[in-house]
Amino acid sequence: MDLHIIRGRLLSFSGEPMGPDEQDKFTYVEDGALVCENGKIAWRGPWESLPEKFKGLDFTDHRPHLIVPGFIDCHIHFPQLQVVGSYAGSLLEWLNTYTFVEEQRYSDADLAAAMASRFLDQLVSHGTTTAVAFGSVHKVSCDALLGEAEKRNMRMIAGKVMMDRNAPEALLDTPQTGYDDTKALLETWTGRGRCEVAITPRFALTSSEEQMEISGALMREFPNAIMQTHLSENHDEIAAVMALYPHCKDYTDVYEQYGLLTDKALFGHTIHVSERETARLAESGAVAVFCPTSNLFLGSGSYDHARLSAAGVRHAIATDIGGGTSWSMLRTLDEGYKIQNCLGNRYHPLRSFYQATLGNARAINRESEVGTLDIGTEADFIVLNVHATSAMALRAERIETLSEELFVLQTMGDDRAVEATYIAGNKAK
Known part of the structure; x- marks a missing residue:
């Protein structure tokens, strides 16, 4: 059996949020766990709620980094x-x-x-x-x-x-x-x-x-x-x-x-x-x-x-x-934000990250397979580090909200901010 347990902060989407007030369209867990079994997500939730059968097993700890769908x-x-x-x-x-x-x-x-x-x-x-x-x-x-x-x-x-x-x-x-x-x-x-x-x-x-x-x-x-x-x-x-x-x-x-x-x-x-x-x-x-x-x-x-x-x-x-x-999709989101800003269009970072994950999965009609951290979907996800460069770490000292963190990741991040990449539950980077 191919079993991996991952710990970290989790962010996944169920809809397209225009901003942080639309909390029904995204799920954020400050200390969460993913259980990946045979290439798929078998369980997701708060670390403290990890099912008994998984407690005590080896796990990969990515705290304090953010885990999002690939x-x-x-x-x-x-x-x-x-x-x-x-x-x-x-x-x-x-x-x-x-x-x-x-x-x-x-x-x-x-x-x-x-x-x-x-x-x-x-x-x-x-x-x-x-x-x-x-x-x-x-x-x-x-x-x-x-x-x-x-x-x-x-x-x-x-x-x-x-x-x-x-x-x-x-x-x-x-x-x-x-x-x-x-x-x-x-x-x-x-x-x-x-x-x-x-x-x-x-x-x-x-x-x-x-x-x-x-x-x-x-x-x-x-x-x-x-x-x-x-x-x-x-x-x-x-x-x-x-x-x-x-x-x-x-x-x-x-x-x-x-x-x-x-x-x-x-x-x-x-x-x-x-x-x-x-x-x-x-x-x-x-x-x-x-x-x-x-x-x-x-x-x-x-x-x-x-x-x-x-x-x-x-x-x-x-x-x-x-x-x-x-x-880099992070660089792509950054330039996309700038174009929309020049046109007078608001493009919140929660909306950007939705688009690069579940939004794009929906665009290709594959949302039941990829684009989320939902149980039963393919275990493709990435770990993002907002302290990846000295300039990002300096800016991150003043971050107070999840939205601010996402915006710094998309504005200042690139491949260096991708701490790890998992393909079907196995670490590829």
């Missing part, structure tokens, strides 16, 4: 881990100058396998225990990433990018090969360990009408699969898409016309969307994924969280490595 990253690019921080003025320049060049390397199965290990090392180091990742156009890239995740018993959702135009020849598939490779991945990995496959047309700019139709067909064949793509990140991108799809009302309508606008759809960025598009996103149950560090880095624009949320659009937050500039 972070979930809803939009990240596996083949871009070595183009982070590449100078460019805009999205399309960045793609053509660096990304498309780099992604050609991932046709090499040995390189993809080596990079998959380094990619997951970075996620674990930064406290991310689940991710929804884009591979390259090559099937081997997705097999490599999911294979490495399987070795680590790590929850991973990944997809082979489909794109059959407007990219270098070495990165193009065809509607048929895109369909065949994606279907083979779905049939191989669905239900295998903690791995899943996402249907992944890169974006409408790089997919023909035939490939968009094939993507919709895959969604109908595999109705439980996530679909991930990009939407309205950049004005030039939008103009180029509309030139290719003049029969569509707008960019969102392109995806709707081909059956891709559903409650299984994750749309990265979703910055420049009209009222009509916003209404359709809300009605369909699709998810808008906020990628703050890449939006700032590429000068794409400011995601208006308050406007989309008020309209009923489901939402998530993500690093978007490698357009994003940090692997």
